[in-house]
Amino acid sequence: MKILKSHLEEKIGKKKNISKLAEQLTMLGLEVDSVDSLKKDYCIDIDLTPNRGDCFSVLGVAREIAADDCIKLKKEKPLKVNLSGKPITNVIIKAYDACPKYCYSEISNLSLKDKNDNVKKLPEFINYRLEIAGINSINPIVDILNYVMLDIGQPMHAFDKNKIDGDIQVRFAKSNEKIILLDKQKINTSQDCLLISDEKKPIALAGVMGSYDSSVDLETNSIILESAFFSPRSIRGKGRRFGIQTDASQRYERGVDFELQRKALLFAISLIHEHIGGVYSDIKEISSSKSLPTRKLINLSISTLNNKLGTSLSITEVKKILTFLEISSSSGPGDPLVKLKPPSHRFDLEIEADIIEEVARLVGYDKLPLEKVKTSFQEFSKTDYQNTLDLKKFIASQNFQEVINYSFVDDRLQEKLGLTKGMIKIQNPINEKLNSMRTSLLPGLLNNLTSNSKRGASYLKIFEEGKVFSKIKKISELNRFAGIIYDQEKKKGWRESGSYNFFSQKEFILKLLNFSNLQKITLKPSSSKLLHPKVSADIFKAGKKIGSFGEIHPIILKKANLKKSFFYFELDSLELFNEKKVELIEPSKYPQVQRDLAFTVPEYLIFKDIESEIIKNSGNNLINVKLFDLFKGGDLPKNHKSLAFRITWQSKKETLDDLYIESIVKEIAKNLKDNFKVELRG
């Protein structure tokens, strides 16, 4: 809300230093967004919080300053206009809960133009104040009503009496009732919309905007002036539903002083009388006192207040503050509780905590003492956050750069990649490229790869940790780790060449799993549609798939418009957080024995089967089995390969003798031959 410093000073009744005033407002909770220096004045832009509807006027802001300065605002001057005769139009309220009070008056013999057919002018100060507030000038009547709203906070409306058929009703809409608003927007109301209507048609969406057909124009000669109290609940959300936010609706939905209507009407009439003319009917007020808001008594305990604020204020000090805020108080002598009643303009004071905030505000937040926290002991436990961070640090230490992508991606990209299972769409996306929740971290990482390689990167190791989302019956959110290894550098450096391959990635993945205390895992050829079926693996932990890694599927590459291949991994975060009970075992003092054994193995057999068979037959003293050579061709039979193993044994109790080792080697050779037709070489 933008107001002039001079306007505010007129209300307070004294001059203020601009920077002190801005600081004072901000420290009262009326945050000053900016102060613009004008020729002879200042424009103060206040960022009002939604709870302070009472400050949505110059009067409201002045009230705050006055309370803070411990002064009382002067009373407004009484009106000097003749009002006579009842209004001709009747108003019937059919929804008192939504409209507990409706004040109106009729003005006839009006002319918005002077003898020379020029539109009558309002005084410069009114025009200027409205202009500063950002309120457009429409015609003298509407401008006066807007000025009253800016000045004291009561939204008002004028209907052209000649455009109205018969009596007026305040009622909820019938289903699908249509109305063309002042801005010529045609809306379809629903039964929770409060309307003002005449005997034939709706003439206003109550508290939001009047209809085009009933509006005042320059030819208007008689009007009905409305000054009503609509309950915040009945107005809230209506403007937003139709995409309209008016100065009136913003005030009504926050709460307008329900004792202001008659006063506002008189103020408007006096301004119209002074600057436009006309003949005035009496003010008619229709209201239901039982539907008007009530200000419930709030019990305040001074000791609670002091405990919550860390202060030691006396009951007298507190009462003084509250009095200037127009909160009336009563308490007997020695009574621990003060009974408080907020004024009609305050819609935000309902419970003790609200009053405590008022006292804190007026004392000044900066004056409240600081105090060290003394809290109960809370047991420490390592949460997913720490585990995730540890793992992120590990992956970064393996030369990966962490990235963070939006959780929403283009649904067309997810479709292309075949990632639409359970895909959740956003109903109101910010744009089409961010319209669906990611079901995998791949789309984001792919975008990163594309943009970075466009910038010339020929080497990229990036990873991300974050949630993927899906809805299959119900919504699920799973935390994942995923990463891309893109290495197109032909020569790594002056000493090393050779590009990244599946086994480089396997080494990294196994290190990562080891870091995660996951040693007992199984790798199987991957079933992931994202990965190259022959150069990828799924990782299983106790029979449950926890992730995959390998070369990206050439089809994915093509769909992503990428020419050069890369490696990808995606793992379930939660499966990576494992506690390990460690027992430190003293190493054996006896010597190790090693044997190197090479086998001729048919091509179709996999390493793992041969290794398992060796382990199975190597006895209790086996330390490890290591593959140290693999080759094809040479003097090997066709479709065969040679696998050479270094096997190490060691006993905890004795030095192993050659005879024992020889017998084991024989057993290994025999079983490999019998079960796999694998021959020991040499």
Add this chain to the structure above:
Amino acid sequence: MDLQPLKKQLLQDLKNVSSAQGLQDLKVKYLGKKGEITLLSKNLGKLSQKERPKAGKSINELRALFETKSGSLLFKIEQSEIEESLEKDSIDISLPANNLQNGSLHPITKTIDKICEFFSSRGYLIEDGPEIESEYYNFDALNIPKDHPARDMHDTFYVDVETLLRTHTSPVQIRAINKRSVPLKIICPGKVYRSDADQTHTPMFHQVEGLLIDEKVNFGNLKQELTDFLNFFFKKNLEVRFRPSYFPFTEPSAEVDIMDKKGWLEIMGCGMVHPNVLKEAGVDPNKYSGFAFGLGIERMAKLDYEMDDMRLLFENDVRFISQS
């Protein structure tokens, strides 16, 4: 027996020797089976009983002299031999190391960690919560009923009628109380979503929510805790200001500003937990009180790293994010 000539010769020999082999030859010459000192010892028996002890002593002294001198000489010779061999190992240490591609954490992760580090050290547990939330947890349970004007402050992304992308990390307050009961100290870093995009807004951003509930918690505690935190984060004694504000789920509510080069800068929102929120979470507001706070990570990162455009944080240009 006069050993002086022999001693003089021995010292001269040691002076002339320059290799380990030469030293070995000298050892043979003096202490070998037929060495000069050995022969003297063997001939001791030929001397009279009176002369023998004195001569024996002199011979032993001469032997000891040789051994000491040759020992330290050997050490010197070996040392210079090693030094000569070092030269042969010489390399150009200015040649580059292989594969110098560094990995690092995203600036947002680092900023979150810096914040969590402070609160962890004060005993806060680090919590997590869903990013797709129900209207109940995101709004209703936080004292923001339907059509409340405060909902206008959140440009909400909806997934369906009652389900949305959380607009703040505050829903975790209720979830944490339900999960852990009071007293309680938690913080929750995480992603939040609002339909807003310009230089200072991205449709996804990060917040850290903090909540402390115990008996006798007051506003002064909140001021102290957050002042300490801001001084830790910015590593200096900051001028910190608390001013009244409005959040439906705290009462009293405050904004925290810090004094920056250009004046006061809004840094975070906070307040005493609203009694309605405590009640909704099943906590007795007469027995317990607490404070809550929330801060935007991007804003903290922006200040900490002195950067301008928030959107760069999510473009993931490796040249940009790898600097942190």
